[in-house]
Amino acid sequence: MSQFDLTGTVAIITGSSRGIGLASARELAEHGAKVVISSRKQDACDSVAREINARHGDGTAIAIAANISDKAGLQALVDQTRAAFGRIDILVCNAASNPYYGPQAGIADDQFRKILDNNIVSNHWLIQMVAPEMTERGAGSIIIISSIGGLRGSPVIGAYCISKAADMQLARNLAVEFGPSGVRVNCIAPGLIKTDFARALWEHPDRIEAANTRVPLRRIGEPHEIAGAVVFLASSASSFMTGQTMVLDGGVTI
Secondary structure (H helix, E strand, O other), rough: OOOOOOOOOOOEEOOOOOOHHHHHHHHHHOOOEEEEEEEHHHHHHHHHHHHHHHOOOOEEEOOOOOOOOOOHHHHHHHHHHHHHHHHOOOEOOOOOOOOOOOOOOOOOOHHHHHHHHHHHHHHHHHHHHHHHHHHOOOOOOEEEEOOHHHOOOOOOHHHHHHHHHHHHHHHHHHHHHHHOOOOOEEEEOOOOOOOHHHHHOOOOOHHHHHHHHHOOOOOEEOOOHHHHHHHHOOOOHHHHOOOOOOEOOOOOHH
């Protein structure tokens, strides 16, 4: 059996109606996992679940809408997943937000709080909700989609970078706490990826050309290139890896 085989496992992926989350859900299902598609809009989740079920068979994917800022909604996501599949083996905390661009001095309190709540606190909530059953079972993989923004400063997305650095520390701390129970917690730090989140950059020819010149591979990444790392961290192929941050950025941070 392949180290990357996920047959019999169940994965929740937040923000999985598009972008990195969607690519990750598709790839996890491709490797045998049951997947729970979740984002704010139920119809968008339903569409993805139908697509995955058409490819892999009914019951491979279910759709449960949830807003990451709503703790009760996240608990319902977890409860409904358990009701449908009986267990949760993999959690991919992918959904995030960034409502402000500009210097830190100009950010409003509500904008700063939204970034911290959606990008850190919501991950904390979800992990608290799924970790007890994982630690009791003695196995599980928690994956947080961070960003290379957490490794360096920025004059325009500083608050976002702060939140992503905190996600890396969240993974390190929880890896220490959960390690004795066999539960692993890791981060992925993507560089610029061709998603709606970064559309303003990659759709602008001059901006994307300038961005590409700073990347050793001379291009931005694609969502499926992050999804491969998600499968690695979800599977037994990474069974001796925890508390780490995998950087996938085309080499830009080197």
